[in-house]
Amino acid sequence: MSFLQDLAFRDSASDRRQMARVHSASTIDDRRSHISRARSYASTSATSVSISGDISSQLHGGYSHPLARSWQAERQLTKSMLIYPLFISDIDDEETLIPSLPDQHRRGINKIVAHLEPLVRKGLRSVILFGVPLAAGAKDALGTAADDPHGPVMASIRLIRQRFPQLFVVVDVCLCEYTSHGHCGILREDGSLNNESSVDRISDVALAYAQAGAHCVAPSDMNDGRIRAIKLKLIEAGIAHQVVLMSYAAKFSGCLYGPFRDAAGSVPSFGDRKCYQLPHGGRGLARRAIERDIGEGADIIMVKPASQYLDIISDAKEIGKNMPVAAYHVSGEFAMIHAAAKAGVFDLKTMAFETTEGILRAGATIIVSYFTPQFLDWLES
Numbered sequence: 001m002s003f004l005q006d007l008a009f010r011d012s013a014s015d016r017r018q019m020a021r022v023h024s025a026s027t028i029d030d031r032r033s034h035i036s037r038a039r040s041y042a043s044t045s046a047t048s049v050s051i052s053g054d055i056s057s058q059l060h061g062g063y064s065h066p067l068a069r070s071w072q073a074e075r076q077l078t079k080s081m082l083i084y085p086l087f088i089s090d091i092d093d094e095e096t097l098i099p100s101l102p103d104q105h106r107r108g109i110n111k112i113v114a115h116l117e118p119l120v121r122k123g124l125r126s127v128i129l130f131g132v133p134l135a136a137g138a139k140d141a142l143g144t145a146a147d148d149p150h151g152p153v154m155a156s157i158r159l160i161r162q163r164f165p166q167l168f169v170v171v172d173v174c175l176c177e178y179t180s181h182g183h184c185g186i187l188r189e190d191g192s193l194n195n196e197s198s199v200d201r202i203s204d205v206a207l208a209y210a211q212a213g214a215h216c217v218a219p220s221d222m223n224d225g226r227i228r229a230i231k232l233k234l235i236e237a238g239i240a241h242q243v244v245l246m247s248y249a250a251k252f253s254g255c256l257y258g259p260f261r262d263a264a265g266s267v268p269s270f271g272d273r274k275c276y277q278l279p280h281g282g283r284g285l286a287r288r289a290i291e292r293d294i295g296e297g298a299d300i301i302m303v304k305p306a307s308q309y310l311d312i313i314s315d316a317k318e319i320g321k322n323m324p325v326a327a328y329h330v331s332g333e334f335a336m337i338h339a340a341a342k343a344g345v346f347d348l349k350t351m352a353f354e355t356t357e358g359i360l361r362a363g364a365t366i367i368v369s370y371f372t373p374q375f376l377d378w379l380e381s
């Protein structure tokens with residue numbers, strides 16, 4: 001007797017179904033043999049102790065086939081969910097591997113098109129741009145280089161829009177890459193953030209990126225009130241209807257941004273960012289920040305980092321149930337996976353999918369990921 005038959009006879013409803021099948025048997029002989037088989041199943045199963053539970057305990061059948069396994073996912077990773085970070089320096093011909101950020105490069109504007117061409121062919125839909133001023137004297141207290149019309153970010157927005165019209169261009173808006181002190185805003189004499197002048201400056205920078213052609217501006221500075229200020233400036237300039245405002249609403253402070261800071265040269269020259277980025281344990285604070293940014297006019301809410309903050313992603317989805325939620329799988333998360341795969345702990349591709357699907361499951365449908373070029377290949381098969 002098979003495992004399933006045994007289970008079927010432990011369930012009175014299925015017992016009745018089995019008897020109905022018996023009655024529909026065409027000949028008397030058939031009927032007799034069905035009945036005697038049914039009786040013997042029933043008596044065996046009554047004495048069986050090896051199987052417990054009823055039919056509802058059987059789950060394996062539902063994911064026995066690869067396609068059926070993929071159907072178990074509420075959301076499946078697609079290429080259009082991915083945003084690929086690009087580091088663009090002011091050295092036009094630069095192409096430098098970033099040692100702490102595996103396979104990622106800092107590139108000058110002259111290297112962008114050749115880099116993107118094969119990726120766009122494979123289905124890349126979106127990039128997020130980070131400017132990296134390396135020239136001597138490029139940084140100052142106000143982050144003037146951020147919206148320099150001839151600077152790397154402004155120039156690459158125009159270039160990418162022109163050369164890859166199908167690509168959706170997101171631009172990170174912050175001052176830390178451009179300020180001499182490496183903080184995400186303008187400082188007072190005592191070294192603390194001057195929120196009012198920071199918001200004023202950051203909203204000007206966001207407007208400049210949007211006017212240069214960015215489809216989406218994404219302020220990552222965490223100054224209070226910057227979403228509202230940016231939205232108002234976009235409205236005033238008459239372009240609010242064509243620009244997506246993605247807020248890094250829940251950006252936590254911590255040690256996972258290390259490789260990014262190597263890549264972008266944005267290590268603070270003193271202190272840390274704990275007075276504006278969120279503390280690790282601050283779930284309630286994150287919920288308030290998310291609510292606030294939705295109220296101020298954000299179109300998309302982002303949570304960052306991702307894998308350590310899945311509860312926050314799920315909170316963001318609940319609070320912002322009518323809007324898309326993005327997650328930034330940050331440099332430290334990416335580098336950790338690479339390091340562990342290199343040490344033989346697990347297979348890189350398997351972990352990249354497991355992590356990313358965890359982020360999707362939590363509620364994000366937009367993922368900023370350094371794995372994007374690899375996912376474009378992996379999602380092909």
Ligand SMILES: NCC(=O)CCC(=O)O
Binds near residue numbers: 172256258259260331
């Ligand atoms: N605004 C971007 C970051 O602050 C860091 C992202 C990363 O670590 O990948």
Ligand SMILES: [Zn+2]
Binds near residue numbers: 175176177183220221
């Ligand atoms: Zn910053």
Ligand SMILES: [Zn+2]
Binds near residue numbers: 174176220
């Ligand atoms: Zn940042």
